[in-house]
Amino acid sequence: MEDKKARYRKVFRKLTVKTTDGSTLSGKVNIGLHERASDLFTKSEQPFLIMVDVELRGTAGKVFFVNKNHIVWAEPDPGDYS
DSSP states (O other): OHHHHHHTOOOEEEEEEEETTSOEEEEEEEOTTSSSTTHHHHTOOOSEEEEEEEEETTEEEEEEEEEGGGEEEEEEOGGGGO
16 A cells, blocks of 8 residues: 555646647646656656646636647746745
């Protein structure tokens, strides 16, 4: 059981992404065993980015599965890395 917990560690980082349709989503991503939020793009082969506590167009607390092929840019919250 401990081994399973180690593989699925929850470490959330704030992230803002802009998609090809012009939407800007602000929320959190679980970087888990990765070192940085950018590792979700460079070291993960998963096609979707899962974001929680997303704010979009006046709504908050949503969960989004975002296709990485439709992300124009991503910006981590600088406060998470100081």
